[in-house]
Amino acid sequence: MKKEEVGKITKLSLAGVIVTLGIVYGDIGTSPLYVMKAIASSTDKLNVDFILGALSCIIWTLTLQTTIKYVIITIRADNKGEGGIYSLFALIRRKLPWAYIFAIIGGSTLLSEGIITPAITVTSAVEGLNIVYKDIPILPVVIAIITALFVVQQFGTKTIGSYFGPIMLLWFTMLGTLGFSQIIKDTIVLKAFNPIYAIRLIIESPSALLVLGAVFLCTTGVEALYSDLGHCGLKNIRVSWIFVKTSLLLNYLGQGAYLLKNEFVGQNPFYAIMPSWFIVPGIIIATVAAIIASQALISGSFTLISVASSLNVWPIMKREYPTTIKGQIYIPAVNWFLFIGCVFVILFFKESSKMEAAYGLSVTMTMIMTTTLVMLYLMMKKVNPYLIALFVFSYYIIEGTFFTANIQKFAHGAWITVFIASIFFIIKYSWYNARKIRNSYTTFVKFNDYIPVITELSKDTSVPKYASNLVYITRANTRDEIESKIIYSILNKQPKRADVYWFIHVDILDEPDTFEYEVTHIVPRTIIKIDFRLGFKIEPRINLYFKQVLEDMEANNEIDLVSRYNSLRKFNIDSDFLFIIIDRIPNYDFDFSPHDKFMMELYKILKGLGISEVKAFGLDTSNVIVEKVPLMVDKSYKRSIKRRIIHHAHQ
Numbered sequence: 001m002k003k004e005e006v007g008k009i010t011k012l013s014l015a016g017v018i019v020t021l022g023i024v025y026g027d028i029g030t031s032p033l034y035v036m037k038a039i040a041s042s043t044d045k046l047n048v049d050f051i052l053g054a055l056s057c058i059i060w061t062l063t064l065q066t067t068i069k070y071v072i073i074t075i076r077a078d079n080k081g082e083g084g085i086y087s088l089f090a091l092i093r094r095k096l097p098w099a100y101i102f103a104i105i106g107g108s109t110l111l112s113e114g115i116i117t118p119a120i121t122v123t124s125a126v127e128g129l130n131i132v133y134k135d136i137p138i139l140p141v142v143i144a145i146i147t148a149l150f151v152v153q154q155f156g157t158k159t160i161g162s163y164f165g166p167i168m169l170l171w172f173t174m175l176g177t178l179g180f181s182q183i184i185k186d187t188i189v190l191k192a193f194n195p196i197y198a199i200r201l202i203i204e205s206p207s208a209l210l211v212l213g214a215v216f217l218c219t220t221g222v223e224a225l226y227s228d229l230g231h232c233g234l235k236n237i238r239v240s241w242i243f244v245k246t247s248l249l250l251n252y253l254g255q256g257a258y259l260l261k262n263e264f265v266g267q268n269p270f271y272a273i274m275p276s277w278f279i280v281p282g283i284i285i286a287t288v289a290a291i292i293a294s295q296a297l298i299s300g301s302f303t304l305i306s307v308a309s310s311l312n313v314w315p316i317m318k319r320e321y322p323t324t325i326k327g328q329i330y331i332p333a334v335n336w337f338l339f340i341g342c343v344f345v346i347l348f349f350k351e352s353s354k355m356e357a358a359y360g361l362s363v364t365m366t367m368i369m370t371t372t373l374v375m376l377y378l379m380m381k382k383v384n385p386y387l388i389a390l391f392v393f394s395y396y397i398i399e400g401t402f403f404t405a406n407i408q409k410f411a412h413g414a415w416i417t418v419f420i421a422s423i424f425f426i427i428k429y430s431w432y433n434a435r436k437i438r439n440s441y442t443t444f445v446k447f448n449d450y451i452p453v454i455t456e457l458s459k460d461t462s463v464p465k466y467a468s469n470l471v472y473i474t475r476a477n478t479r480d481e482i483e484s485k486i487i488y489s490i491l492n493k494q495p496k497r498a499d500v501y502w503f504i505h506v507d508i509l510d511e512p513d514t515f516e517y518e519v520t521h522i523v524p525r526t527i528i529k530i531d532f533r534l535g536f537k538i539e540p541r542i543n544l545y546f547k548q549v550l551e552d553m554e555a556n557n558e559i560d561l562v563s564r565y566n567s568l569r570k571f572n573i574d575s576d577f578l579f580i581i582i583d584r585i586p587n588y589d590f591d592f593s594p595h596d597k598f599m600m601e602l603y604k605i606l607k608g609l610g611i612s613e614v615k616a617f618g619l620d621t622s623n624v625i626v627e628k629v630p631l632m633v634d635k636s637y638k639r640s641i642k643r644r645i646i647h648h649a650h651q
Contacts, residue, residue, distance in 0.1 A: 012235035020232040020240045021172065022164025026293030027117055027221020028066070029168060029244060032175060033124035033270055033286060036255040038214035038356050040264045043207045048188070048260060053201025055192035055256045057215040062245060065219045065367075069395060071241050074226055074370065075234055077377050082512040082537065083229030085110065085366070086307045088373045090510040090536055092380055093311070099376055100432060104313055106369030107304060108424035110223055112362045112417050114301035115341035117221070118146055118294035120359050124352040125290040128271045128283040142346055145287070149294055150339040154330055156322030164292050171289040174282070176247035179254025182273050186257040213360055213405035218252070220363045223370065224296055227303075230512065230537075301338060302331050310508050310536040312435050313428045315610030319539070333609070341420060349413060357409030362417040364403045371395045427606060434603030437596050438584060444481040451523060454490060454501060458526055463497040467578035468564060470498035473542070473617065474505050479520055479529060485582045485629050493627065499564055499575070503529045504542065506617075512537040517549055525559060541618035579624040581613055 021029075039054045040046055079087040089103035123142050130136065183189060191197065202208050225237060255269040262272070274282045306329055308314035320330040349355045371392065378388045406414055457463065472486050482503070490496050514535040521528055530549055534540060553559045563575045610616070614624050 011233060016236040017240045018165035018169055020236045021168040023231055024225050024228045024237060025244050026296040027224055029172060030121045030289050030293045031218050031220055032251045034352055035217045037268045038217060039211055040259060041353060042210040042214050046264050051256050051259055052192045052197045054211055055189060055252060056195060056198035058218045058252050059192055059249060060195055060198055061215055061219055064398060066222050070222050070225055071238055074374055075229060077374055078229055080511045081230050084227035085370055086311060088377060092376050095380055096376055102369045102372045104425060104428040106366050107308060108421040109362045109365040110304060111301055111424045112420040114297045114338050115420055116345055116355060116359045116362060117297040118342050119345040120352050120355040121290035121293045122146060125286040127352060128286060131271055131279055143343060146342055149291060150335055153298060153335050154322060167288055168292060171285060172244055172247040174285060175251040178273050179250035182254035182257040186260055189253045189256045209405040209408050212402060216360050216402040217356060223366055224300060227300055298338060301334060302329050305331055305334050307536055313432045315431055315606050316616040317610050354413055357406055357412055357414040358416040361406040361414040364399060364406050368399050371399060430599055430602040431606055434599040437599055443484045444476055445484045445487060447480055447482040450487050455523055455526055457495060457497055460497060463495050466496035467498050468575045469500045469502060469577040470496055471502040471504060471577060471579045474503045489580060489627055501527045506532045506540055509533055509535050511535045543618045543620055577623055579619055581624060581626045583626050583628045585628050585630055
């Protein structure tokens with residue numbers, strides 16, 4: 001997608017609002033499929049006070065949690081127009097690096113949603129078939145839909161994605177219309193706007209915690225609203241939310257009105273409020289909406305992993321770009337892991353009602369982490385401390401209550417969330433800390449001390465030329481320093497003579513979309529440093545970017561890219577380039593602490609999940625040499641070994 005097209009979507013417009021419906025609100029928009037059924041199933045006394053109390057809880061949850069916390073407050077914590085838990089972390093990580101723990105917990109539970117959302121939404125939609133066809137097996141149909149959904153990810157959504165917005169517009173219109181048709185039959189449900197009914201239910205109902213656990217499902221998917229800020233724009237999200245919230249409330253109130261007039265015997269009130277002639281079309285529309293909701297979470301998971309890799313909390317994995325749509329990527333390993341997890345959840349629970357606890361817990365934990373990070377962001381911005389205290393106190397109380405409600409069902413399925421999220425957390429925690437350990441053992445030397453000898457080496461014809469252009473990727477942030485391992489590679493391991501020595505440094509910034517470079521001519525036409533400044537949402541495809549830099553420099557007459565070999569130069573043949581990647585291998589004769597040793601062992605395993613540094617930088621493997629060096633080379637053994645002197649007898 002062209003930059004101009006993205007701008008049109010992020011700016012307020014009718015088209016932007018419709019696109020937002022398809023991107024942002026799939027998950028929260030399909031919550032009416034299961035919320036009222038879950039509430040009705042949580043009690044044996046489904047009377048007027050209970051229904052009005054439950055509806056009031058839904059109304060005020062959507063108001064306090066979704067509207068005020070996310071649409072009004074959290075969405076303002078944007079990172080150059082981008083949102084999401086990792087974008088929020090990027091805003092504060094320089095000053096508060098320890099906050100990574102909240103980001104990886106929230107990111108882990110959000111990924112678990114990517115597994116549970118397709119399972120619960122598609123299952124809830126397809127279960128409606130039992131109304132018309134009582135004997136139809138639900139699970140095979142659900143698994144078939146889920147399988148098809150994950151299979152098509154590799155092809156992207158460019159073709160069908162344009163229909164998501166109009167379909168969700170139809171969906172929300174259907175929700176509002178069906179709900180309104182029931183409200184006019186019993187307007188008493190409008191009393192639910194009075195929060196006193198919610199308060200009474202929470203205080204008086206013996207099943208209050210079970211009810212709240214079900215109520216909380218009405219705000220699932222709200223993190224997508226924040227995460228997709230960069231795709232849709234703040235104004236489009238806020239305007240479309242008015243329509244979405246109205247449609248949701250009408251439907252919930254309509255289902256409540258139906259339950260006031262009809263006995264609940266386990267049927268889903270969502271389908272019960274449909275006219276009989278509309279049930280089959282309604283099931284089809286619901287299933288399509290569930291697929292769109294699932295698609296949003298799956299593609300969001302790809303983006304989440306990609307950003308996590310850039311922020312060094314996840315191994316860099318193979319990525320594909322199936323379409324030209326901005327930001328759309330496909331990560332095969334993640335896709336099939338989500339698929340396996342999703343099928344497992346479906347087969348384990350079998351019914352959507354049994355997935356609710358696991359789903360609610362994952363959403364609650366993500367929200368608590370977001371609240372914590374927003375608090376730290378507001379503190380860093382020096383917002384009035386009383387306002388921060390009010391925000392934190394209010395939402396810790398609300399989300400803590402919902403967390404308590406969902407954790408009550410730990411043994412009944414909520415443990416699945418903890419299990420899945422724990423897998424993601426262990427990977428992120430281990431990768432982040434192992435990289436910190438590796439970087440802490442990186443030694444730097446003063447570059448200026450070695451410039452004369454490298455310059456002389458370049459001119460020394462007694463040393464065979466290693467390559468015309470020798471390129472190193474350096475982690476040194478300043479021009480004055482260079483890794484000792486790189487100097488060792490150039491001068492000691494095997495003297496490497498080249499016409500030009502290039503040193504590339506990649507700086508991943510806290511901003512999402514920065515895309516620029518700087519050139520430093522340390523020794524003109526002999527030693528050159530390139531600093532790439534990339535936003536955390538920019539793919540580090542260094543090979544492509546470096547080619548562009550070379551073209552720019554040649555056009556400015558800063559370098560000569562024609563080969564310096566006389567036989568090739570007269571035919572205008574391009575000069576050769578060779579990349580050297582230094583791979584630091586932990587040497588286990590070094591005395592690591594138990595924690596560090598454990599982290600490094602996990603790091604070794606996790607490296608197998610990702611791709612090599614060569615592929616991560618997008619380098620052409622045909623002109624790359626990987627040199628393995630020990631992580632620690634400058635440490636000496638603490639104990640001195642004694643030399644034994646042998647006196648030989650004279651023969």
